[in-house]
Amino acid sequence: MSSGLSLPLIDLYSPDRAAVAESIRQACIEYGFFYVINHGIGKGIFQKVFEESQKFFSLPLEEKMKLKRNDAHRGYTALYAETLDTSTEFKGDLKESFYIGSNSQDDLNQWPSEESLPLWRDTMQSYHQDVMSVAKRLASLIALSLNLDDNFFERIGAWDFPMASVRLLHYPGELSACDNGKYGASAHSDYGIITLLVTDGVPGLQICREKDTNPQLWENVHHVNGAFIVNVGDLLERWTNCLFRSTLHRVLAIGKDRYSVAFFLDPNPDCLVECLESCCSDSHPPRFPPIRSGDYLKERLRVTYS
Numbered sequence: 001m002s003s004g005l006s007l008p009l010i011d012l013y014s015p016d017r018a019a020v021a022e023s024i025r026q027a028c029i030e031y032g033f034f035y036v037i038n039h040g041i042g043k044g045i046f047q048k049v050f051e052e053s054q055k056f057f058s059l060p061l062e063e064k065m066k067l068k069r070n071d072a073h074r075g076y077t078a079l080y081a082e083t084l085d086t087s088t089e090f091k092g093d094l095k096e097s098f099y100i101g102s103n104s105q106d107d108l109n110q111w112p113s114e115e116s117l118p119l120w121r122d123t124m125q126s127y128h129q130d131v132m133s134v135a136k137r138l139a140s141l142i143a144l145s146l147n148l149d150d151n152f153f154e155r156i157g158a159w160d161f162p163m164a165s166v167r168l169l170h171y172p173g174e175l176s177a178c179d180n181g182k183y184g185a186s187a188h189s190d191y192g193i194i195t196l197l198v199t200d201g202v203p204g205l206q207i208c209r210e211k212d213t214n215p216q217l218w219e220n221v222h223h224v225n226g227a228f229i230v231n232v233g234d235l236l237e238r239w240t241n242c243l244f245r246s247t248l249h250r251v252l253a254i255g256k257d258r259y260s261v262a263f264f265l266d267p268n269p270d271c272l273v274e275c276l277e278s279c280c281s282d283s284h285p286p287r288f289p290p291i292r293s294g295d296y297l298k299e300r301l302r303v304t305y306s
């Protein structure tokens with residue numbers, strides 16, 4: 001069953017930072033999802049990224065496979081390569097994707113040839129930079145929302161060498177009979193701190209706020225023109241001892257081409273993620289042991305692609 005949902009709208013440049021932080025706190029407690037508007041990235045930039053993304057995914061499979069995801073987790077993943085929900089009998093999600101990592105470790109990235117896609121690299125590098133600054137600004141509001149200093153993440157070195165990545169996604173419209181029962185992206189939560197997502201407006205994204213209810217209730221996330229859809233990831237859930245929810249979500253395969261661009265904000269791999277003092281007490285002890293962010297993310301990726 002599915003119904004509509006109206007997620008909170010967060011204005012990133014509102015002068016009343018305390019009020020914005022409070023709205024973010026409520027959104028993260030209640031939904032783990034919200035929209036971010038007034039973020040400073042213009043429509044023209046999104047348009048360029050989507051155009052270049054479509055051009056890449058239209059290349060012959062043989063060309064795309066030359067840039068197959070490397071050990072540093074950059075590059076192309078083909079249809080069926082990933083299964084986000086490993087508990088189901090259906091293996092292989094109905095999407096293809098391309099990962100672009102931080103500019104600070106640019107040598108690990110892979111790029112289509114300049115002859116075939118001359119604007120591609122610049123477009124993606126500049127988008128990575130733009131969305132990283134939005135994400136950092138948002139993270140400082142998240143810190144405020146947890147009664148921490150707004151420079152909490154800087155102070156613990158989270159942004160020294162952040163593992164942030166842009167992920168271009170394409171969900172093909174044409175499906176075959178053997179794809180019955182499969183999802184564009186099967187049910188999962190994201191792994192890092194936060195994800196900032198933009199889509200081309202084609203529906204399909206759903207969230208499940210109570211994963212343990214039976215049957216599960218899946219609610220549609222509507223498209224808001226020009227807004228980021230932001231969600232809390234598992235590392236932030238660990239930091240906050242489950243005060244903030246890393247909400248289960250999925251993408252339906254609706255038989256229509258769909259493009260989206262996700263930005264996963266993950267901290268420096270050496271960053272220790274441990275329960276914040278304000279999020280635990282004698283009656284509410286830490287639920288997770290401290291863990292190095294890099295170790296945590298490596299294990300999650302290993303399971304997804306095994």
Ligand SMILES: O=C(O)CCC(=O)C(=O)O
Nearest residue numbers: 169185190205251260262
């Ligand atoms: O494409 C979407 O709408 C969501 C993608 C997603 O959840 C992911 O890549 O983690």
Ligand SMILES: [Fe+2]
Nearest residue numbers: 188189190249
């Ligand atoms: Fe996701």
